[in-house]
Amino acid sequence: MTGTLAERWRAARPKPAGVHLDSGACSRxxxxxxxxxAQHARHEAEVGGYVALEAAAPVLDAGRAAVAALTGLAPTDVIFTTGANHALDLLLASWDGDxxxxxxxxxxxxxxALMAANGFRxxxxxVDEHGRLDIDAAAEVLARERPGLVHLTPLGSHRGLAQPLRPLAEVCRDLGLPLVVDxxxxxGHLDCTVAPHAIYSSSRKWLAGPRGVGVLALHPDFAAMLRPRFPPSEPSAPLTVLxxxxxxxxxxxxxVGFSVAIGEHLATGDEDVRARLAEVGRxxxxxxADVAGWRVVEPVDEPTAITTLVPTDGADPHRVRAWLIDERRIVTTACDARRAPHELTVPVLRLSPHVDVTPDELELTAAALSDAATG
Known part of the structure; x- marks a missing residue:
């Protein structure tokens, strides 16, 4: 298929019914x-679910290999989950250390909430004044306090600020502390090939897979430190942690759909996609930047495709989101304080276009935001 990356990406999926600026929630x-x-579901109806699952093993293995390629771990380190929250809950519930x-x-x-529910302090x-991790200060704190786990979300849900994942991975490796990455x-958005102790993700965001599926990848040394609650592993039929x-x-x-989607991502070129997403964000x-009533949070050259708008004239992001959908068929995200309860103080509007967004669509959105103030 010829054309630019953006043109190929758009041609490979159904035509959007409007302007989709919501890949941070769910891509197309x-x-x-x-x-x-759909083919797998049909095959289940034809031969039975377990027979169909056996037949799908090569596709699922390819999906695990693709996840491994994006994380720096091995295909045998990867399992599927129902999503990111499920993966983190599995990990925290099984942690046998401090x-x-x-x-x-x-x-x-x-x-x-999951950390609290699993009894974690x-x-x-x-961080610096922008909320970005201060690596040198973090190294000192971690060396002194030595927590049981270090957890990093390299790109948050409420703000498109890229955190220094690779430097933190090096610090944790030097200190012998387990690093868990959300x-x-x-x-598929930032470089995550740091081979952390654990890394988990959902399918439906930047990798453009289906909802209800995710992945968890564990380094073997870290997996050996976990004690899953269920099912019990018996000597006569031992089960690995994974x-x-x-x-x-x-x-x-x-x-199966996720495995195909992540394979498509790799075929397109992870570096090329990341470069295009940074361009989209800029x-x-x-x-x-010039839309009245809103302030852009991120630096213009932040290498992410998430743009956060803070209302400056009292607009309600939730009402604006609904108006944009109903009146202009533009899909965005309204984020309230529950996204980041210790940092986010007011609701914000998030724009998260994928690689196929056009300048005309962004100009249309800017005009719509201006109209929403009087709509």
Whole structure:
């Protein structure tokens, strides 16, 4: 297929019914992923779910290999989950060490809730005035306090600020501290090939897979430190940690669709996609910089495609989001304080276009935001 990366990406999926600026919540799936999931569901009806699952093993293995390529771990280190929250809960519930965790002040709210539910004491990592991790200060804090786990979300849900993942991975490696990475917004968006102790993600965001599926990848040394609660591993039928964590019912069709989607991502070129997303973010911020009633949070050259708009004249992002959908068919995200309860103080509007967004669509959105103030 010829054309630019953006043109090829758009041609590979159904035509949008408007302007989609919501990939940070859920990207648009491609024809190949949709068809693969549907074909697997049909095969289940023809031969039975377990027979169909066995037949899908090569596709699922390829999906694990693709995840491994994006994380720096091995295909045998990867299991599928139902999503990022499920993956983190599995990991935290199985952790057999000290239940303390160091993370960013702006940590994702549901992650904090899972940490609390699993009995973890949370301490903040030092950040600069923008909320970006201060590596030197963090190294000192981690060396002194030595938490059981270090948790980093390299790209948050409420703000498009890229955190220094690779430097922190090096610090944790030098200190012998386990690093857990929430890559729900980062996988396929930022470079995550740091081979952390654990990394997890969802499928539906920048990798443009189906909803209801995610991944968890564990370094073997870290996996050996986990004690899954279920199912029990018996001497007569021993199960590995990964087998225990992966146990249970699954939506195999969604996993097949995800495997195809992440394969498409690699075929397109991870570096090329990341470069284009950085370009998209810069263009979005430039266009939105002059919209009255809103302030762009991120630096214009931040290498992410997430742009956060803070209302300056009292606009309600939730009402604006609904108006944009109803009146202009523009899909965005309204984020409230629950996204980052220790950092986000007012609701914000998030724009998260993918590689196929056009300048005309961004100009249309800017005009719509201006109209929303009087609509």
């Amino acid at each position: 799936q491609g024809f190949a992923a949709i068809d693969a999931a 239940r303390s965790v160091a993370c960013l002040v702006g940590e994702y709210g549901p992650n904090l 949370v301490s903040p990592l030092p 890559a729900a917004q980062a996988l 087998q225990q964590l992966a146990h249970g019912e699954s939506n195999a069709a969604a996993r 263009l979005t911020r430039e266009v939105m």
